[in-house]
Amino acid sequence: MSTFLELGISKEYIKGLNELNIYKPTEIQEAAIPKLLGKQTDLIGLAQTGTGKTAAFGLPMLYTIDSKKAEVQGLIIAPTRELVQQIQKQLFRFTKYINEKIFVEGVYGGERIEKQMNSLRRTTHIVVATPGRLLDLIEKNAVDISNVRTLILDEADEMLSMGFKEDLNKILAYNTTKRNTWLFSATMSDEIKKIVKTYMSEDALKIEVNKNALVNESISHHFINTKINEKLNVIKKLLKTRPHDRGVIFCRTKAGTQTLTKQLQEAGFSVGALEGDMLQKERDKVMRAFKNTKLQILVSTDVSARGIDVNNLAYVIHHQLPDFMDYYTHRSGRTARAGKTGQSIALIIPGEMSKVQETERALGIKFREFTI
Numbered sequence: 001m002s003t004f005l006e007l008g009i010s011k012e013y014i015k016g017l018n019e020l021n022i023y024k025p026t027e028i029q030e031a032a033i034p035k036l037l038g039k040q041t042d043l044i045g046l047a048q049t050g051t052g053k054t055a056a057f058g059l060p061m062l063y064t065i066d067s068k069k070a071e072v073q074g075l076i077i078a079p080t081r082e083l084v085q086q087i088q089k090q091l092f093r094f095t096k097y098i099n100e101k102i103f104v105e106g107v108y109g110g111e112r113i114e115k116q117m118n119s120l121r122r123t124t125h126i127v128v129a130t131p132g133r134l135l136d137l138i139e140k141n142a143v144d145i146s147n148v149r150t151l152i153l154d155e156a157d158e159m160l161s162m163g164f165k166e167d168l169n170k171i172l173a174y175n176t177t178k179r180n181t182w183l184f185s186a187t188m189s190d191e192i193k194k195i196v197k198t199y200m201s202e203d204a205l206k207i208e209v210n211k212n213a214l215v216n217e218s219i220s221h222h223f224i225n226t227k228i229n230e231k232l233n234v235i236k237k238l239l240k241t242r243p244h245d246r247g248v249i250f251c252r253t254k255a256g257t258q259t260l261t262k263q264l265q266e267a268g269f270s271v272g273a274l275e276g277d278m279l280q281k282e283r284d285k286v287m288r289a290f291k292n293t294k295l296q297i298l299v300s301t302d303v304s305a306r307g308i309d310v311n312n313l314a315y316v317i318h319h320q321l322p323d324f325m326d327y328y329t330h331r332s333g334r335t336a337r338a339g340k341t342g343q344s345i346a347l348i349i350p351g352e353m354s355k356v357q358e359t360e361r362a363l364g365i366k367f368r369e370f371t372i
Contacts, residue, residue, distance in 0.1 A: 035205055252319070276301060
């Protein structure tokens with residue numbers, strides 16, 4: 001196991017990392033940082049969420065910035081507003097003790113575009129953005145990405161599954177000759193392969209973390225046999241057995257999310273909902289309350305959960321198993337972050353056992369039956 005110093009990171013950056021309680025490099029950081037620091041290369045990184053990707057790509061990117069040049073030199077594209085905010089915040093904190101001033105700006109939908117255009121008029125070295133808002137800003141000539149030296153796609157599979165394919169293709173078509181592209185994804189779908197083939201060099205480096213584990217190995221997987229009309233009681237019993245633990249419950253639909261939240265609130269649990277019809281202001285309010293532990297449990301749809309990055313979540317509960325394997329990976333990846341362990345618990349009704357077996361085969365995991 002290397003130290004950050006051995007990987008080539010300076011003491012000033014390490015001081016910032018330590019303040020974030022990051023002391024030892026994770027597997028992806030150990031693999032990526034030496035290959036990216038001070039080198040011109042394209043990179044494909046296969047890694048789950050919660051493995052420490054932000055420092056793995058963020059630190060080498062910060063080293064590429066010439067702070068004397070008042071131009072955008074680094075671009076990070078991520079699927080959700082929450083993830084953009086989180087990456088921006090981490091980069092800002094990494095640079096707390098370095099001598100030069102590196103300015104990072106985050107841009108995303110759900111906030112007035114004029115406000116972001118004003119912010120971008122100031123010196124900006126790195127832009128962290130969601131694809132749709134970035135494209136809007138490029139088309140309004142509010143951000144110039146022609147001098148970008150490093151472009152990072154974080155959670156590329158997520159962006160494609162959320163329908164950002166066209167936006168990404170338009171953005172990636174800019175300044176291809178000048179830049180290095182670093183792509184991070186949990187899975188390697190045909191769509192991702194197409195992006196790699198079109199916009200990245202043939203000799204791009206490839207890093208895989210936990211090659212055989214599509215799901216974080218610190219998560220244990222369980223199922224509970226039940227019936228549709230018993231699910232609410234099962235969830236209440238589960239929550240009562242772990243009064244101090246925090247977690248996320250996943251529902252397939254917005255309506256299901258709202259109903260379950262209401263039922264659990266009426267039963268006296270500290271619960272908030274996250275779903276697609278909520279205004280951005282409401283979503284932010286719920287996420288703030290969850291992050292500062294005023295709320296203990298979140299009930300969420302798949303798309304809404306993508307920005308949830310909260311350490312110390314003990315479990316996720318699947319009200320139903322999702323339709324797509326990728327969704328199971330992303331759902332269960334909300335727990336067991338930053339080296340902690342966690343549980344993923346699925347409620348199964350008669351006839352769904354084949355789905356459990358299918359998930360086991362596809363993801364190389366083992367479910368154990370759980371009884372209350």
